[in-house]
Amino acid sequence: MKNWLNKYFGFTKREYNGLLFLMAVLLFLAVFPYVYDLLKDKQEPATAVEVTAIKQLELVNMESDNRDGYAYPDHARAVRKAPELFRFDPNQIDASQWQSLGLSAKQAQSIINYRNKGGRFYKAEDLQKMYVISPEMYARLKSYVTIEGGATDKFENKQPFHKDTNPRPQKELAVIEINGADTVQLQEIRGIGPAFAKRIANYRERLGGFYRKEQLLEVFGLDSAKFEGIKDQVRVDAGQLKKININTAVFDELKNNPYLKYKQINAIIQYRKQHGPYKAIEDLRKVAILTPQNIQNLAPYLTF
CATH class of the missing domain: 1.10.150 (DNA polymerase; domain 1)
Known part of the structure; x- marks a missing residue:
C-alpha cells in the first residue's frame, strides 16, 4: 500500500505514517462506545441491594397483573x-x-x-x-x-309477604268467537298477544275459518300447553266458514289452502275436466293423489 501511495500520490514516509495514525484514531473513536459498554457490564455486576429491588418490583407487577385479571386468566372469569x-x-x-x-x-x-x-x-x-x-x-x-x-x-x-284479607274479585275470562274476531278482539284471550293474534287471523284466512277449536293447534307456535290454556276462552261458529264450490274453483282459489299441495290441486282440476263435476265428497276418493286425511280436512269447506 505504501508503494502504491508513493507511486500515485507522492506520499513521503512521514506523511504515510501520519495517515496511518489518523486512521487508527478514527477507528478507535468509532468502536470505543461499544467496547466501553461491554466492559462496564462485565466489570460492574448488580449489587445485592439492586437484586433485591428488582425482585420486589417483579412481585409488585405480578400482584398488579393478578388483580387486573391478566396474570391468571382463571381469576378473570x-x-x-x-x-x-x-x-x-x-x-x-x-x-x-x-x-x-x-x-x-x-x-x-x-x-x-x-x-x-x-x-x-x-x-x-x-x-x-x-x-x-x-x-x-x-x-x-x-x-x-x-x-x-x-x-x-x-x-x-x-x-315478607302478607296475604290480602280482602282480595279483589278476578275479572271473568272472556269467551271469544274466533271466526268473527279481529286481531284486537283475539288479544282479549288471556295468553294471546299481538303476534299470536296475527298468526291466528292469517291462518283463519287461508282456511276459510275454523270449524273446530283443535285447528288452533295447526297455527305455527301454538303448542298443546298454550291450547290447554286458551281452549275454554274460545268458541267456534262454523256457520261463518267460507266455502268453495269444488266444481267451479280454479287453481288460485285453492292454492292457499293449508290442506292441499300444488300437485293435489292440479289433480283435482284435471280429474274434474276428464270425468265431469263432483257430486259428493266421496267422489274425491277417486283422485288417487288425495289421502283420506286430505278429504276429511277439506269436507267442511266444500260445496258441490
Missing part, C-alpha cells in the same frame, strides 16, 4: 352471583330479575322470548313446562311464585 330468592310474578319480571333468581342470561332470555310470543304462566306448576328450569330449580322457586293478587311491591321489595 365471571362468577355467577349466588341466587337471591324473592316473591315474583313470572309473567312480569325481566331478564335481570330471572338471573337474580339463579338463571343464566341465556335461560332468562328464553323465558322472556316465550312471554313475548304470547306465553303465560297461570300457576306455579307452569314453570315446569320450561325446559330451562330444572326440577331442582323449580323446587327452590315454587314457594316464591305469586301470580295476580300476590305481593303488591315492585318485585325488588324483599319484605
Whole structure:
C-alpha cells in the first residue's frame, strides 16, 4: 500500500505514517462506545441491594397483573352471583330479575322470548313446562311464585309477604268467537298477544275459518300447553266458514289452502275436466293423489 501511495500520490514516509495514525484514531473513536459498554457490564455486576429491588418490583407487577385479571386468566372469569330468592310474578319480571333468581342470561332470555310470543304462566306448576328450569330449580322457586293478587311491591321489595284479607274479585275470562274476531278482539284471550293474534287471523284466512277449536293447534307456535290454556276462552261458529264450490274453483282459489299441495290441486282440476263435476265428497276418493286425511280436512269447506 505504501508503494502504491508513493507511486500515485507522492506520499513521503512521514506523511504515510501520519495517515496511518489518523486512521487508527478514527477507528478507535468509532468502536470505543461499544467496547466501553461491554466492559462496564462485565466489570460492574448488580449489587445485592439492586437484586433485591428488582425482585420486589417483579412481585409488585405480578400482584398488579393478578388483580387486573391478566396474570391468571382463571381469576378473570365471571362468577355467577349466588341466587337471591324473592316473591315474583313470572309473567312480569325481566331478564335481570330471572338471573337474580339463579338463571343464566341465556335461560332468562328464553323465558322472556316465550312471554313475548304470547306465553303465560297461570300457576306455579307452569314453570315446569320450561325446559330451562330444572326440577331442582323449580323446587327452590315454587314457594316464591305469586301470580295476580300476590305481593303488591315492585318485585325488588324483599319484605315478607302478607296475604290480602280482602282480595279483589278476578275479572271473568272472556269467551271469544274466533271466526268473527279481529286481531284486537283475539288479544282479549288471556295468553294471546299481538303476534299470536296475527298468526291466528292469517291462518283463519287461508282456511276459510275454523270449524273446530283443535285447528288452533295447526297455527305455527301454538303448542298443546298454550291450547290447554286458551281452549275454554274460545268458541267456534262454523256457520261463518267460507266455502268453495269444488266444481267451479280454479287453481288460485285453492292454492292457499293449508290442506292441499300444488300437485293435489292440479289433480283435482284435471280429474274434474276428464270425468265431469263432483257430486259428493266421496267422489274425491277417486283422485288417487288425495289421502283420506286430505278429504276429511277439506269436507267442511266444500260445496258441490
